[in-house]
Amino acid sequence: MRSPPSRTRQTVVEQRRPKHVPERSCVVCRQKRAKWELVRVVRTPQGAVEIDPRGKKAGRGAYLCKAQGCWETALKKRSLERTLKAEIVTDVRAELVAYSEALPASLGEADMAH
Numbered sequence: 001m002r003s004p005p006s007r008t009r010q011t012v013v014e015q016r017r018p019k020h021v022p023e024r025s026c027v028v029c030r031q032k033r034a035k036w037e038l039v040r041v042v043r044t045p046q047g048a049v050e051i052d053p054r055g056k057k058a059g060r061g062a063y064l065c066k067a068q069g070c071w072e073t074a075l076k077k078r079s080l081e082r083t084l085k086a087e088i089v090t091d092v093r094a095e096l097v098a099y100s101e102a103l104p105a106s107l108g109e110a111d112m113a114h
Contacts, residue, residue, distance in 0.1 A: 024063040027083045028070040038063040041096070043084040049092050051099055060084055067107045071100030 022035040040052040044059040052061065062083040064070050074080040075096060081088050088096070 026065045026070055027062045027079050028073045028077075029065060031065065033065070035063075037066065039066055041080060041084065043086045047086060049084060049086055049088050049096075051096070060086075065107055066103055068100050068103045068105045071096065071103065075100075 023032050024035045024038050025032045026038060035055060040055045040057075040061045040063055041049065042052040042057045042059040042061045043049050044057065050057065055061075062080055064074055064080070075088075075093060080096075
């Protein structure tokens with residue numbers, strides 16, 4: 001009588017669950033995306049508003065798409081300020097506008113760049 005086949009490394013790998021991908025939604029377009037596809041803007045405990053490229057800073061965060069349109073709308077309609085529950089001062093607003101100008105106009109262009 002033959003013994004049952006031993007478990008090989010390949011069968012163990014095949015049985016693993018797919019890795020969990022955290023999702024967040026853009027405060028402007030409300031589209032859900034993987035966390036790494038969005039840019040986090042954070043209000044620090046000291047009250048400063050900053051771009052958080054790694055998504056690890058302490059504080060209240062808001063996520064925006066990597067599309068210029070979402071950033072313009074967020075700053076124009078103050079949805080970013082509402083979400084962060086903080087007023088964005090002029091020099092920080094200028095910094096956010098400068099960051100957004102480096103982004104593609106729409107997400108279609110951003111996807112093509114990758």
